[in-house]
Amino acid sequence: MILNRFVGGPINEPRLKKVYLINNFEYTTCNYMCKYCFLGKISRDSCPVYQSRLSRIERQVEEYIGKYGLRSVKSILISPIGEPTLDPNLPTLLKYMKSYGVPVAIYTNGSRLVEDRIFKLLKQFDIVTVKFDTLRIDVIENLNKPNIKLDPEKIYYNLVKFRREYRGKLYLDVMLVDGYNDYREDLDELIAAIKTINPNKVFLNTPYYPNRGGARPPRNGTISYIYSRLTKFMPNRVEVIDYLPEPYSNKKIEDPIEEFIYLSTVNPMTVEDAYEYFKMFGLDPEETLEELIRLGDVEIVKWLDREYVIANVIARRLT
Incomplete structure (x- = not known):
């Protein structure tokens, strides 16, 4: 699949509310193939450097914002059809987006937080949302299906370190899936890890939308269990996402x-x-x-x- 469109919105994104959505990939490009991902089979696991693609993105963003302005949005979200940190052009794209003077956000699976270059790059964003489903390698391998060797403990350690050093807003997105990470011992381990990380917000998510892997929402009581325990030490900082982004757009x-x-x-x-x-x-x-x-x-x-x-x-x- 090739996309020639890189900007749209605003949409009512569950975590960030009204945002312009930036897709910085032409192909679905990711180092995971999560069972709950609605994109289906991933086209590529790496993103080549195409200066022409970067210039097309910048041109489309300039035209789009020139036409519709920024008054109706709270932030610009880089959340492509894949893992955004795989784009070698991301540092340049971030610098360009920041020139518009509104918060720039990114959604990442967190797998590359262990790389010093990516760690430092993510600190330059105003809002970073990291997917954080489990600490168990067997769950990651079966649910997220990475094509790289991962060390969940190292990712967790770097996430804790990132939170200490980061001056922006850190959100965690927890996807709970039936039969994978909804067992009581998994939830308790996840709760303890989140408490240590101490993010600005936690979003509890479930696969309530179509997906290729047949992933389904967790068993009854899972959401209420983790929600009640998280809110004990982080009240008003936990939200349950039970709806899709509404395709609101500029009437112009x-x-x-x-x-x-x-x-x-x-x-x-x-x-x-x-x-x-x-x-x-x-x-x-x-x-x-x-x-x-x-x-x-x-x-x-x-x-x-x-x-x-x-x-x-x-x-x-x-x-």
Whole structure:
């Protein structure tokens, strides 16, 4: 899959609220192949340096912000179709994004925190969200399926160190999956580790959206158990994510259909949210969605008794 679009939004991102979403990859590029990832099979595990790609991203961002401004967003989020720290151009991209004077955030799986260069680079972001699902190597290997050799304890140690040195906001995103990390002993170990890290916020997440690995939400009582124990030592700093980013966008968008297709590529959305998006632009919801399906731009994917709209290039990789 090749993407030629690198910026969109604003979307109502669960962790950061209204953000412009920056995708700095043309291909899905990651060193994990998580069972709960909606992107399906990863195209590449490394990102070559393409100066032309960087210049295209900068040009698109400049045009986009020039048209729609920054008044409606709280931050710019670099969260691509993959692991953003695999992009050799990331330091240059970060410097460029910071020139706009709004907080720049990043979402990372944390695997490269053990590398001094990446450790220092992440400290330059205003907000860093790190995925933190487990300390057990067997769970990481079976749930996250890394293509690199990992030492969970070393990642954890560097995360603790990062928190001590970092002057921005550190968030942890914990994905809880049935049969992998929802056992009581796993949760207790995770709770103790989070207490030591002491992040600004913790977001408890579950795979409530379509994914290729068949990952499902944890057993009943898991969320309430970890939530109640975390809030004892970090009240008002724990949130449960039980909804997808809503595809809100700027009403001044010149091409709402192109914008919708981009958003459905980087984030799944429910049919209901898709309808609300179309209504915002005065489009007939059902007719518009039917036409996009007919043209092969998007597909409807059923998952856990709900229907989701996903870009065709992604949906094909979930089957």
